[in-house]
Amino acid sequence: MTPRLDAIGLVVADMAASLAFYRRLGLDIPADAESAPHVEATLRGGLRMLWDTEDVIRSFEPDWTRPEGSERLGLAFLCDSPAEVDSVYAELTAAGHQGHLKPWDAEWGQRYAVVLDPDGCAVSLFANAS
Incomplete structure (x- = not known):
C-alpha cells in the first residue's frame, strides 16, 4: 500500500x-x-x-507552541483569469486581510499575488497570463 x-x-x-x-x-x-x-x-x-x-x-501535545517566523504553510488558489487574481486580492485586502505581495505579472507567465490568512500563512492567487 x-x-x-x-x-x-x-x-x-x-x-x-x-x-x-x-x-x-x-x-x-x-x-x-x-x-x-x-x-x-x-x-x-x-x-x-x-x-x-x-x-x-x-x-x-501539551508542550505545543505556535511556530514563529516566516510562513508555516503555503497554499495556492488557481483563478480563472488575471483579472480574477486582482479582484480576489482586492476583496481580501479590503476585508482587512494582510496583503503580502500585490498582484504582478510573474516572469513564469502567470498573474500572481500573495495574501496572508489570519494566522499568517501565505495564500497565493494565480492565473495563467494568457
Missing part, C-alpha cells in the same frame, strides 16, 4: 476568522462551524482541508 495525500491541516488561533477567510476563497465550509474546535471541508477531487484550534493540538 502506498500512502496518499488525503488532507491539509491548519492549526488556527481564531477559528471564525480563518473560516471566513477561506470561505471568501470559495471553500464550501459547513455552516455554523465557527465555534467548533475541529472543522473539515472536502475539496474538489476529494482532498480535505482540516482546521484545528490551538487548544485541540495542546490537548494531545
Whole structure:
C-alpha cells in the first residue's frame, strides 16, 4: 500500500476568522462551524482541508507552541483569469486581510499575488497570463 495525500491541516488561533477567510476563497465550509474546535471541508477531487484550534493540538501535545517566523504553510488558489487574481486580492485586502505581495505579472507567465490568512500563512492567487 502506498500512502496518499488525503488532507491539509491548519492549526488556527481564531477559528471564525480563518473560516471566513477561506470561505471568501470559495471553500464550501459547513455552516455554523465557527465555534467548533475541529472543522473539515472536502475539496474538489476529494482532498480535505482540516482546521484545528490551538487548544485541540495542546490537548494531545501539551508542550505545543505556535511556530514563529516566516510562513508555516503555503497554499495556492488557481483563478480563472488575471483579472480574477486582482479582484480576489482586492476583496481580501479590503476585508482587512494582510496583503503580502500585490498582484504582478510573474516572469513564469502567470498573474500572481500573495495574501496572508489570519494566522499568517501565505495564500497565493494565480492565473495563467494568457
